[in-house]
Amino acid sequence: MALNVSARSRKVFMRLSVIIPNYNNEKYIAKCLDSVLEQTLRPDEILVVDDASTDSSVGIIRQYAEKHANVIGIYLSENGGVSHARNTGIKAATGDCITTLDADDFYYNPKKLENEMRLLEQKGGNVLTYSKIVYCDETDEIIRYLDYPNRTYFQGNVLSALLMERITKTLMRDCCYPRQAALDAGLYDETSCLFEDYDFLIRLAKRLPFYCTFAYGTAYRQKEGGLSARPPEECRAAKNAVIEKNCAQLAPWKRMYCSAYRKLKNMAVRLLK
Numbered sequence: 001m002a003l004n005v006s007a008r009s010r011k012v013f014m015r016l017s018v019i020i021p022n023y024n025n026e027k028y029i030a031k032c033l034d035s036v037l038e039q040t041l042r043p044d045e046i047l048v049v050d051d052a053s054t055d056s057s058v059g060i061i062r063q064y065a066e067k068h069a070n071v072i073g074i075y076l077s078e079n080g081g082v083s084h085a086r087n088t089g090i091k092a093a094t095g096d097c098i099t100t101l102d103a104d105d106f107y108y109n110p111k112k113l114e115n116e117m118r119l120l121e122q123k124g125g126n127v128l129t130y131s132k133i134v135y136c137d138e139t140d141e142i143i144r145y146l147d148y149p150n151r152t153y154f155q156g157n158v159l160s161a162l163l164m165e166r167i168t169k170t171l172m173r174d175c176c177y178p179r180q181a182a183l184d185a186g187l188y189d190e191t192s193c194l195f196e197d198y199d200f201l202i203r204l205a206k207r208l209p210f211y212c213t214f215a216y217g218t219a220y221r222q223k224e225g226g227l228s229a230r231p232p233e234e235c236r237a238a239k240n241a242v243i244e245k246n247c248a249q250l251a252p253w254k255r256m257y258c259s260a261y262r263k264l265k266n267m268a269v270r271l272l273k
Contacts, residue, residue, distance in 0.1 A: 017095030021085035131217025
């Protein structure tokens with residue numbers, strides 16, 4: 001079936017749900033929601049899962065939900081963390097496909113969703129599609145375009161590349177993919193709040209081929225005190241734990257191959273410092 005998308009149209013061959021976890025993002029949630037509502041492909045539903053915020057962001061979400069029929073607020077009574085909020089949204093979604101967007105980020109490209117859904121259809125529907133990103137500061141100013149040669153953005157079966165950490169700088173968390181694949185993958189690990197998105201992508205990669213649009217998509221916000229500002233040692237330990245957990249499920253020869261590659265890569269990084 002052909003994908004028929006006109007400007008601001010909701011007619012797509014598969015229903016799309018956008019899931020936005022929010023916790024105390026009163027400064028950014030309006031920008032985030034506006035960027036989704038301004039997409040050339042209008043999502044069927046925008047599920048904003050508030051994780052028991054204590055600031056004014058709940059009121060902002062309610063205002064958008066009253067004004068826009070496809071904005072749906074889900075208000076949790078207790079804070080359960082970003083993974084729990086995302087999982088709540090995925091379970092509640094009615095779309096055939098889903099994507100997530102953090103409340104302090106926003107869509108830089110108004111055709112982001114259209115680009116990814118077009119590519120998803122072209123590849124047969126049972127795939128994951130993603131886009132390149134930019135970084136912005138706390139005032140929405142773009143500070144960096146993350147731009148690598150197209151060959152760096154792996155296509156197809158990316159499981160081994162993920163486990164060997166060959167594409168973690170080019171593969172982003174706010175992708176479009178079938179909702180059923182997320183359920184089959186076991187959703188996000190709610191016991192973790194660091195590299196939980198990396199872990200989820202690895203488990204999706206066991207089920208889906210990945211494809212990049214090669215267009216810019218999301219603006220990721222760099223702000224003081226964010227998770228990305230954690231000590232390098234803590235980040236490395238968390239990433240290694242994710243890799244080891246998922247490598248344990250591979251065939252022995254592939255597990256040894258991935259481990260050897262990572263050891264050589266880490267040795268090269270230390271030597272080049």
